[in-house]
Amino acid sequence: MSEVHENEAGSVANRLGDAENAQERFEIMYSELRDRICMLVYAPGSQLSEEAIADEFGVSRSPLRKALKILEADGLLQSQQGVGTLVTDIDLEELSQVYQLRMELNELTGRLSPSSAQSNLLELFDAMRNRADSLRTQPNRDNFARLNIDFFHAFQELTENLPLRDVSEKLFYQTCRIWLKLIPNMDLSTEVDIFCSEIEDIADAISLGDLQAAALTRRAHLSMGFIRLKKQKDRQSS
Amino acid sequence: MSEVHENEAGSVANRLGDAENAQERFEIMYSELRDRICMLVYAPGSQLSEEAIADEFGVSRSPLRKALKILEADGLLQSQQGVGTLVTDIDLEELSQVYQLRMELNELTGRLSPSSAQSNLLELFDAMRNRADSLRTQPNRDNFARLNIDFFHAFQELTENLPLRDVSEKLFYQTCRIWLKLIPNMDLSTEVDIFCSEIEDIADAISLGDLQAAALTRRAHLSMGFIRLKKQKDRQSS
DNA sequence: ATGATCTTATTTGTATACAACAGTCATATT
DNA sequence: AATATGACTGTTGTATACAAATAAGATCAT
Numbered sequence: 001m002s003e004v005h006e007n008e009a010g011s012v013a014n015r016l017g018d019a020e021n022a023q024e025r026f027e028i029m030y031s032e033l034r035d036r037i038c039m040l041v042y043a044p045g046s047q048l049s050e051e052a053i054a055d056e057f058g059v060s061r062s063p064l065r066k067a068l069k070i071l072e073a074d075g076l077l078q079s080q081q082g083v084g085t086l087v088t089d090i091d092l093e094e095l096s097q098v099y100q101l102r103m104e105l106n107e108l109t110g111r112l113s114p115s116s117a118q119s120n121l122l123e124l125f126d127a128m129r130n131r132a133d134s135l136r137t138q139p140n141r142d143n144f145a146r147l148n149i150d151f152f153h154a155f156q157e158l159t160e161n162l163p164l165r166d167v168s169e170k171l172f173y174q175t176c177r178i179w180l181k182l183i184p185n186m187d188l189s190t191e192v193d194i195f196c197s198e199i200e201d202i203a204d205a206i207s208l209g210d211l212q213a214a215a216l217t218r219r220a221h222l223s224m225g226f227i228r229l230k231k232q233k234d235r236q237s238s
Numbered sequence: 239m240s241e242v243h244e245n246e247a248g249s250v251a252n253r254l255g256d257a258e259n260a261q262e263r264f265e266i267m268y269s270e271l272r273d274r275i276c277m278l279v280y281a282p283g284s285q286l287s288e289e290a291i292a293d294e295f296g297v298s299r300s301p302l303r304k305a306l307k308i309l310e311a312d313g314l315l316q317s318q319q320g321v322g323t324l325v326t327d328i329d330l331e332e333l334s335q336v337y338q339l340r341m342e343l344n345e346l347t348g349r350l351s352p353s354s355a356q357s358n359l360l361e362l363f364d365a366m367r368n369r370a371d372s373l374r375t376q377p378n379r380d381n382f383a384r385l386n387i388d389f390f391h392a393f394q395e396l397t398e399n400l401p402l403r404d405v406s407e408k409l410f411y412q413t414c415r416i417w418l419k420l421i422p423n424m425d426l427s428t429e430v431d432i433f434c435s436e437i438e439d440i441a442d443a444i445s446l447g448d449l450q451a452a453a454l455t456r457r458a459h460l461s462m463g464f465i466r467l468k469k470q471k472d473r474q475s476s
Numbered sequence: 477a478t479g480a481t482c483t484t485a486t487t488t489g490t491a492t493a494c495a496a497c498a499g500t501c502a503t504a505t506t
Numbered sequence: 507a508a509t510a511t512g513a514c515t516g517t518t519g520t521a522t523a524c525a526a527a528t529a530a531g532a533t534c535a536t
Contacts, residue, residue, distance in 0.1 A: 260488095263489095297490080298491045318498085319496065320496075321497085353477095
């Protein structure tokens, strides 16, 4: 199965071969693994094999293990000797505190060191608007997830406070899987519509140059999204 | 020089020998190294030797490197092949954003999931008050730094929001070295007095059960502390 | 049949040897 | 004399062999 990867032009192994130093190689492995985890290529609760991944990436276990260790510190993996490396499962209750914090941080994103490069932001959010449009006409699970990730990163540009960005990113990757996990029980079209409206609302605020309004809108949507997730879960368990 | 460590009763090597699993061993090495860095045992800009530390700890480089990699992710170390492992230097300007964020997070600490175990808090902050008293009578650089660290952890107890605690802790360890670095140019007694007053103010608020007031006080002191650091630096450079 | 114990397979953790890299110093060449 | 070049030294990065731990299955006794 991994032969498929090895023969692809932009495979991880190839990219690793082109990398110039250890730091770059680490970054490639780390972001690839994180992407697979939060796109549910590696499902919550599933087991990973260091050897299999190392083979696929064309490296030994040593450098791969560094990336795995960081992902463990991020709360996305859990390793135990004799057992294996497991993708952490996610529970809405446990994520409640993370969501609370993320909401507050989003408000800070509009308030702390607001970005000065307004023209870049306009382009960026116009692109987001376009992607939202095309997603709306053809709702698709993976594209939805991908846009969610990319929109998050666009939103991060609103602040120039780097530590705030780092912190927000970490928390985002702890929570973003919950959507893909629960979306099969929800109506994809509806969720896509709601999300696209959010993107448009925020893009409008950016157009007006009102970063704080954009942040508060984002915060409100995050809050509502969490409530929808909870309602869905309650409906399912009853 | 490392023989001293090896023969001490509670040496890291001994503690590592008693540890039951890899996770515990990692935790011991990680916290020990972090402590040495933020107590300036390993000064900013100094170079560490993986081999020397591994020898002192009585382990091979492999498990040690995991701890070093996490500390690098924390922003306390920086490794480069062929060069070495360097303790990151700290600059007040670069820490400005971290301080800004920490101030906001402190306010959240009093607002998000306030701790319900009030009796524990009372004991904890009374102990802090006592330590502050004894430090005031005999100002001492290391005890000052140690109390600063422990008081931070006590303050963390005010919130039950675990992600907030994690985030705050990481940011704290990014900034706490700046005091030890700049205190030689300042008056230790004065700084100790100011810090002890802060502890007393916050302990008073806790006694009244007003967690939010405690958090706001802390935020105010953090802000004033940063301003004092900046003033000191300006005076020095002029 | 059931329970306990031993064996075995699989996995991560650790130790170690070697490769890759950066800096330094000496040396040769212009 | 200046500069380029090469070997040498010390460092982290990587590969690999082996140790330790866990889980599952087989075997045996009851």
